[in-house]
Amino acid sequence: MAGTMKDPTYADAIERLNSTQSGFSVLEARRKAGKKLDASAKQQMREWVSRVGYQATDFDALNVVHVAGTKGKGTTCAFVNGMLSSCQKSFGKPKKIGLYTSPHLVSVRERIRINSQPVSEELFTKYFFEVWEALESEAIRKGEDPAVKPVYFRTLTLLSFHIFMREQVDVAVYEVGVGGELDSTNILVHPAVTGITTLGIDHVESLGDTIDKIAWHKAGIFKNGSPAFSVHQLVEAEQVLLERAKEKDVQLQWVDVIPAVRKANLTPAEDFQFKNASLAVRLTLEILKRFNIRFDEKPEGSSDSEYCSTTQTWLPDASEIFLQLPNELLYGLEGVVWRARCEEKIVGSHHYYLDGAHTVDSLEVASDWFGKKASTRQAPKILVFNQQSHRDAANLMKTIFSTLRDNWKVKFDHVIFCTNMTYTGNKWKLDFVNNNADPEALNTLSLQRSLCDEWLALDPAANALVSPTIEDAVNVMRGIGGEIDHVDIFVTGSFHLVGGILSILEGQEYGLQSTTSLASG
Numbered sequence: 001m002a003g004t005m006k007d008p009t010y011a012d013a014i015e016r017l018n019s020t021q022s023g024f025s026v027l028e029a030r031r032k033a034g035k036k037l038d039a040s041a042k043q044q045m046r047e048w049v050s051r052v053g054y055q056a057t058d059f060d061a062l063n064v065v066h067v068a069g070t071k072g073k074g075t076t077c078a079f080v081n082g083m084l085s086s087c088q089k090s091f092g093k094p095k096k097i098g099l100y101t102s103p104h105l106v107s108v109r110e111r112i113r114i115n116s117q118p119v120s121e122e123l124f125t126k127y128f129f130e131v132w133e134a135l136e137s138e139a140i141r142k143g144e145d146p147a148v149k150p151v152y153f154r155t156l157t158l159l160s161f162h163i164f165m166r167e168q169v170d171v172a173v174y175e176v177g178v179g180g181e182l183d184s185t186n187i188l189v190h191p192a193v194t195g196i197t198t199l200g201i202d203h204v205e206s207l208g209d210t211i212d213k214i215a216w217h218k219a220g221i222f223k224n225g226s227p228a229f230s231v232h233q234l235v236e237a238e239q240v241l242l243e244r245a246k247e248k249d250v251q252l253q254w255v256d257v258i259p260a261v262r263k264a265n266l267t268p269a270e271d272f273q274f275k276n277a278s279l280a281v282r283l284t285l286e287i288l289k290r291f292n293i294r295f296d297e298k299p300e301g302s303s304d305s306e307y308c309s310t311t312q313t314w315l316p317d318a319s320e321i322f323l324q325l326p327n328e329l330l331y332g333l334e335g336v337v338w339r340a341r342c343e344e345k346i347v348g349s350h351h352y353y354l355d356g357a358h359t360v361d362s363l364e365v366a367s368d369w370f371g372k373k374a375s376t377r378q379a380p381k382i383l384v385f386n387q388q389s390h391r392d393a394a395n396l397m398k399t400i401f402s403t404l405r406d407n408w409k410v411k412f413d414h415v416i417f418c419t420n421m422t423y424t425g426n427k428w429k430l431d432f433v434n435n436n437a438d439p440e441a442l443n444t445l446s447l448q449r450s451l452c453d454e455w456l457a458l459d460p461a462a463n464a465l466v467s468p469t470i471e472d473a474v475n476v477m478r479g480i481g482g483e484i485d486h487v488d489i490f491v492t493g494s495f496h497l498v499g500g501i502l503s504i505l506e507g508q509e510y511g512l513q514s515t516t517s518l519a520s521g
């Protein structure tokens with residue numbers, strides 16, 4: 001459908017965006033055919049970009065920080081964003097900081113931020129339709145079907161480039177979607193700096209099932225002429241990263257936890273977080289060089305606010321930053337709140353511990369975090385878990401069970417297996433519509449039922465049940481606890497679940513009007 005819409009709304013934009021999801025049957029066919037990522041993906045992405053009026057080299061102007069990895073990408077990007085924002089307050093530069101991350105929790109707009117704020121509905125809608133209409137008219141001009149569009153993540157990446165260029169962002173922090181080499185963000189030609197967070201096993205269907213294959217993909221973001229950093233990895237992964245760096249003539253620098261970062265008050269104060277933050281510091285220093293930011297000068301026009309590093313007398317050089325961080329960087333790190341990652345939320349007597357972890361490694365970390373907190377008191381314990389495929393789910397569930405039993409002697413009194421459907425009556429919140437989920441499994445709850453049985457085999461004493469929607473699960477929890485003044489609730493397994501719970505708990509009424517039913521989804 002080509003042509004310009006009259007007064008399109010945000011909901012119109014999201015509906016069109018949702019229409020670019022591949023859909024369960026297409027994904028299933030690809031899975032069955034054993035299809036991996038498309039080798040021509042970058043070329044296709046360059047083509048979409050050119051249809052919207054850009055060359056990939058135009059994005060050099062965005063001074064991009066490009067981050068890949070299995071775990072900690074989003075958090076590392078948030079830390080870089082936090083430190084740059086803090087520098088912006090002190091030094092007035094960078095002027096506009098873009099941040100592109102995934103997935104979203106409550107609104108799609110969270111994926112594209114400027115100066116830490118999700119782009120407004122108005123801007124999102126305006127720029128979305130500029131991109132959409134450019135794609136359609138170019139397709140018509142070339143005699144192609146205008147209904148053919150880039151898939152969901154590519155559309156959002158395209159939109160992020162367009163928004164950041166049009167809004168004249170002067171630094172953009174980009175989290176890779178999947179892998180690196182063939183990711184749609186990887187058309188970047190000269191990023192300012194690249195970083196690799198902790199590697200582990202995830203997305204094995206597209207990236208491969210061993211750490212070296214995965215490392216090969218992640219190292220695809222290294223670019224000749226752009227400094228590259230990585231946290232330390234398993235030996236096989238380090239070897240591959242080094243080979244790939246050599247092949248591209250990139251000098252890869254390893255990042256250890258910086259002692260000064262270890263002193264920062266981070267949330268959560270876990271080893272992995274200090275790793276993420278240390279990498280973020282090294283990435284940020286590269287950007288500061290580009291903006292000629294020095295911590296040895298009192299910024300013009302600034303007061304002696306807490307943000308001014310008036311006592312620092314050195315340049316932000318990596319070798320000297322080890323013992324003391326400039327205040328801008330310290331406060332930038334400490335101020336980061338990256339939701340749904342080890343997030344605590346109290347609603348009356350219910351203490352929610354929310355973490356979107358969905359790999360074995362990160363579920364171990366998240367379960368340890370919950371165990372440490374919840375093992376300190378006698379209180380009813382509830383687990384709410386969601387996964388969309390049995391292949392991974394059973395393993396992940398066992399990870400939660402054994403980590404909590406073995407390390408913390410914590411058991412759940414109630415376990416709720418729910419889908420990622422948002423509202424009772426089989427309604428999605430518009431921003432959460434997931435056409436990639438198996439509609440049959442959603443209707444029959446077959447996956448949730450089998451997980452429930454498997455949990456009962458692990459712990460026959462648990463009160464385990466299946467919930468058709470996230471809202472139903474919240475309603476069940478509201479009925480647990482009664483007069484008891486403390487209930488510990490661990491919500492994990494998917495960001496869709498955590499985002500849905502947060503939307504419901506925080507009464508995101510907007511979503512209530514913007515729903516779509518399972519039948520029409």
Ligand SMILES: Nc1ncnc2c1ncn2[C@@H]1O[C@H](COP(=O)(O)OP(=O)(O)OP(=O)(O)O)[C@@H](O)[C@H]1O
Nearest residue numbers: 070071072073074075198272341342357362365366
């Ligand atoms: N360096 C790390 N090592 C292991 N686990 C981590 C690390 N950093 C974060 N995590 C865990 O992974 C969860 C997700 O973190 P984050 O969103 O930063 O990772 P991500 O790489 O963006 O993941 P995803 O691809 O799932 O979005 C965190 O809540 C935490 O439990």
